Amino acid sequence: MRRFEGRRAVVTGGASGIGRATALRLAGEGAEVLIGDIDEEGARAVVAEGEGRIAFQRCDVTDPGDIASLMVTADTAGGIDALFNNAGAGGTRAVIDEIDVAGWDATQNLLLRSVALGIREAAPLMAKRGGGAIVNTASIAALMSGAAPTAYSVAKAGVLHLSRMAAADLARHRIRVNAVCPGFITTNIFTSTVGIEGEKRDQANRVIAQMASNAQPIARAGLPEDIAAAVAYLLSDDASFVTGTHILVDGGMAVGMRHSW
Ligand code: NAD
Numbered sequence: 001m002r003r004f005e006g007r008r009a010v011v012t013g014g015a016s017g018i019g020r021a022t023a024l025r026l027a028g029e030g031a032e033v034l035i036g037d038i039d040e041e042g043a044r045a046v047v048a049e050g051e052g053r054i055a056f057q058r059c060d061v062t063d064p065g066d067i068a069s070l071m072v073t074a075d076t077a078g079g080i081d082a083l084f085n086n087a088g089a090g091g092t093r094a095v096i097d098e099i100d101v102a103g104w105d106a107t108q109n110l111l112l113r114s115v116a117l118g119i120r121e122a123a124p125l126m127a128k129r130g131g132g133a134i135v136n137t138a139s140i141a142a143l144m145s146g147a148a149p150t151a152y153s154v155a156k157a158g159v160l161h162l163s164r165m166a167a168a169d170l171a172r173h174r175i176r177v178n179a180v181c182p183g184f185i186t187t188n189i190f191t192s193t194v195g196i197e198g199e200k201r202d203q204a205n206r207v208i209a210q211m212a213s214n215a216q217p218i219a220r221a222g223l224p225e226d227i228a229a230a231v232a233y234l235l236s237d238d239a240s241f242v243t244g245t246h247i248l249v250d251g252g253m254a255v256g257m258r259h260s261w
Contacts (some may be wrong), residue, residue: 002226003236004031004082010074011035012118013087014054015042017187018137021224022084027053027230029232032078036061036070037087058124061114062106065258079129082235085118086137090193093149102149111155112162119166125173131174134233136163137227138175138252147184147253156181160246167244176243178234183250184212185222217252217259 014017014035016207019043023033036059037043041055059070066095073082077083091107092099115136126132141148142156163179171179191201209221211228230247234237248254 003238004029007081007099008074008078009033009082009084010070010080011084011086011236012059012070012114012185013037013137014056014084015039015046017189017192017229018182018185018224018231019084019086020046024049025225025228026082026235027051028136029236030032030249031082033227034070034074034077036066036159045180058150059087061118062109065115067114067117068121071118071125073152075125080122081129081132082124083118083122083132083134084137084231084235085134087113088137088189090189091149091152091155093193094151096150099151108155108158111152112158114236115159116162119162119170119177123166123170123173126175127170127173132176133239134163134166134175134177135169135231135234136179138163138181138246140181140183140248140254142181143184143248144256152155164244165244171243176234176239178239178243179246180227180234180247181244181250182227183222183223183248183249184208184214185227185251213255215253215257217255218252220251221260222249222251 009031011019013021014023015037027033033054035056038060047054047056059066092103136159138159139156141153142160163177167177190208191204213219213221232248
């Protein structure tokens, strides 16, 4: 499929995991992709994999100026047709009766304000081209407890409703806005949040993947490519009548535990 031939996409958090897989998927379908991330080394590797179709600009999504600058760069290079607001990390792990203001604010700014500002900056640039499509990464944690800590889960629930609100606001500009809710996907997010690196990280990732696949009806680890496929659909014209909703890609985890009988 070459659904993004002649199209231009911005992907935040494109240096790793879900963002990396999505940048490669979009580029593989013909898009020119600009990734924004704080991990310069990871991003350079993705640029190399992109065979001339992926570019990188350093962007800390907690910095409103960085987000604006990323969108301006994409616009100057030829415009923005598609935006994947995806960068993120675990945030504070505190329970609600122990949470501190700094941890709460940092988590909301990283996971929720960043998405609002990404949409705000990109929407006028898309509108002047006659429209576009936006996908925001929420989470299964937006829909249920037990999947992630409180501040993270609340931010992701915010991303879900922000996607609905933005869809309603921006339909007049022919801009569609949707969200994707990954279940447990094998990436570095679980280990980087608690500072585990190197060989120990790979070991921990294997344990987490095994635990997740034991719990969900589709008994295998979720892969970044599983999410990239859903995001590519939502960003493509195949979804031209789809806005203000989300796709849950979780191996059936939200349905309940895998039956053992
Ligand atoms: P990942 O750690 O592999 O990738 C996250 C990327 O975001 C990294 O490249 C990182 O450098 C970047 N990033 C972090 N903070 C940033 C900042 N301030 N500015 C710019 N870039 C920043 O993890 P992932 O699992 O691919 O996570 C991608 C998104 O998916 C996140 O929003 C995460 O919350 C969400 N998510 C992941 C899972 C999962 O199971 N992996 C489940 C649900 C939702």
